[in-house]
Amino acid sequence: xxxxxxxxxxxxxxxxxxxxxxxxxQRISEKNLADVVLLDIVEGWPQGVALDLMQARxxxxxxxxxxxxxxxxxxxxxxxxxxxxxxxxxxxxxxxxLIKINAAIVTEAAKSAIAHSPEAxxxxxxxxxxxxxxxxxxxxxxxxxxxxxxAGILDSSRFQTFIAMELGVSIAEVNATVLGSHxxxxxxxxxxxxxxxxxxxQLMDAGAIDRIVQRTRHGGAEIVGLMKTGSAYFAPASSTxxxxxxxxxxxxxxxxCSVYLDGQYGVQDIFLGVPCRLGYHGVEQVVELExxxxxxxxxxxxxxxxxxxxxxxxxxxxxxxxx
Numbered sequence: 589x590x591x592x593x594x595x596x597x598x599x600x601x602x603x604x605x606x607x608x609x610x611x612x613x614q615r616i617s618e619k620n621l622a623d624v625v626l627l628d629i630v631e632g633w634p635q636g637v638a639l640d641l642m643q644a645r646x647x648x649x650x651x652x653x654x655x656x657x658x659x660x661x662x663x664x665x666x667x668x669x670x671x672x673x674x675x676x677x678x679x680x681x682x683x684x685x686l687i688k689i690n691a692a693i694v695t696e697a698a699k700s701a702i703a704h705s706p707e708a709x710x711x712x713x714x715x716x717x718x719x720x721x722x723x724x725x726x727x728x729x730x731x732x733x734x735x736x737x738x739a740g741i742l743d744s745s746r747f748q749t750f751i752a753m754e755l756g757v758s759i760a761e762v763n764a765t766v767l768g769s770h771x772x773x774x775x776x777x778x779x780x781x782x783x784x785x786x787x788x789x790q791l792m793d794a795g796a797i798d799r800i801v802q803r804t805r806h807g808g809a810e811i812v813g814l815m816k817t818g819s820a821y822f823a824p825a826s827s828t829x830x831x832x833x834x835x836x837x838x839x840x841x842x843x844x845c846s847v848y849l850d851g852q853y854g855v856q857d858i859f860l861g862v863p864c865r866l867g868y869h870g871v872e873q874v875v876e877l878e879x880x881x882x883x884x885x886x887x888x889x890x891x892x893x894x895x896x897x898x899x900x901x902x903x904x905x906x907x908x909x910x911x
Contacts, residue, residue, distance in 0.1 A: 600832055601625040601663035601705065603697045604673030605634040605656070607821035608713060608828075612670065614641055615829040617652040621836055624654045625663045627701075628673075634658065666705040668832055671724060673697050674714040676819040678812065690714050691723055691901050692908060698724040709835060709870045712737045713828055717770040718846050718894045719901050721859040725848065732848035733871040739770035740844025740861035741827040742820075746807040747776050750800045755791055757783055766804065766844060767861050767877075768890035774861070775886045776801045780877065831866060838868040847871050854884065855891040858898060 600616055602609045605628035613624045624641075628634040638656030645651065655662060663669070674690035694714050702708060710730060712721040721737035728735070747764035761784040768775035778797050781788050788797060803810070811820045834841040847864050849855045852874050863875040879887065 598622040598836060599625065599666045600668045600670065600836075601627060601666040601701060601708075602670045602672055603627050603663075603701055604671065604714070605630075605637050606672065606676070607818065608824050609670070609672040610637045610641075611821050611825035612672065612828050613637070613654060614644075615825055616832060617641060617645075617654055618648050618650060619829065619833065620650045620652060621829075621833055622667065623652050625666065626654065626656050627658065627660065627663060628656075629658060631658055660700045660704050663701055664704040666701070666708045668711060668835060669698070669701040669705060669708045670711045670713060670828060670832070671697050671701075671720070672713040672828075674720075676715070678817065678819070687716060687719060687897070687901050688904050688908070690716070690720060691905050694720045695723050695727040695905065698728050702728045702730065708734075710735045711828060711831055712846075713824060715770070716897065718859050718861070719897050721846050722894075722898050723901060723905070725859070731870075732850075733869065735848070735859075736831070736864075736866075736871055737770070737846030737859055737861075738824065738828045738831060739846045740766055740863075741830055742824055743770065743774050743776070743804060743807070743861070744844055745823060745827060747781065747800070747804045750803050750807075751781065751783070751788055754796055754800055755783060755788075765863070765877075767863075767883075768887050769860060769894045770846065771893075772805050773886075773890040773893055774805055775883060775890060776804050777877075777879075777883060779880070779883075834866040835868060835870065840865050840867040840872060842875060845871070847874060849874070849891075852876050853879070853891075854888055858891055858895050860887075860891050860894060 600622045605626045626634045634656035638654045641654045674693045714720045717737045717739045725735040743766040744764050748762045752759040752762050765777045765780040846859045846861050865872040
C-alpha cells in the first residue's frame, strides 16, 4: 500500500474557511495527513484560523504546516482541492437562490484552484451538492474520476447514528448505506444496513425503520432548524476528511460519494451518490449494488431531479454571464 511519503508533495487546499473548511483543516492536520492551505476571500480570516491551528500543534504533537491565504497562487501543487466555499443552508433561503449564489462561487473557485494545481483531485462540499459537483466538473474539464462530491458518507453516518440511538448499541457495530442525491430524495437502504452483520430488519420493526429513514433524509434540515443561523459542519468535515484520507493513503476504501454516472444504475450524465472505491488517482471503481425494483426506481427518480436542477443551474449561470 502506498503512503503520502511516496509522492512529491502532500498538500490539501481548502477553498472556503468557514466552519466546514476550518474544521476540515483541523481534522486533516491533526491526523497528520497533509499540509493544508486554507483560502478565503475575507482578508485576515484564513490567516487567523491558520495561525490558531498552528499554535495548537504543541498540544496535538504534529508538524503539519497550515497556511492561510487570500490568493490562489498559494494553493499551487495541491494533491487535493476541496471546495467548501458558498453560503450555507439557512431558513428562508430557497433552492433557486442557493443555486444562483453558490453556482457562481463554486465554478470560479474550481477553475481558479485547478489552474494552479492541474493534477489535483477535486472534492466538492458546497450545496446543492450533486449540482455543484457537476458544475465544477464541467467548468474545469477534469477527467470524471478526479471530481467527486461529499454526501453519501455524511448521509450514511447520519443513518448509522440514528440506528445506534434507536437500538442503544455502539455505533462501532453499525454499518449503513445511503444512495442518491444529497437531499430529500436520498435513498437509504435498510437491506444493506446492519448491526454487527445482522440486518436491522431483524432488530427493529418496519415502523421504526421508516421513522429513521425519514429522519435521515431530513438530517441536515433538522440541524438547520435547530441552529437557526447556520448548518452542520462537524459531521461534513469528518466525512470529507475520510475521503481525503482514503485518497492520500491510497486505501481504496469503498465509500458512498457523489460521482459521475454514465449508465450505471440506469442513470446517465449526472453526479449522484453511489458506492465507489477511492484511491490515490480518485474514483477507481463505481460499484453497482443489486437493488430491488422499488429501490432502483427511487434512485432513478432522485437522478431525474438532480438532472433537472443541473439544467436550471446552467441556465442561471448563462443568464448571469450575459448581464
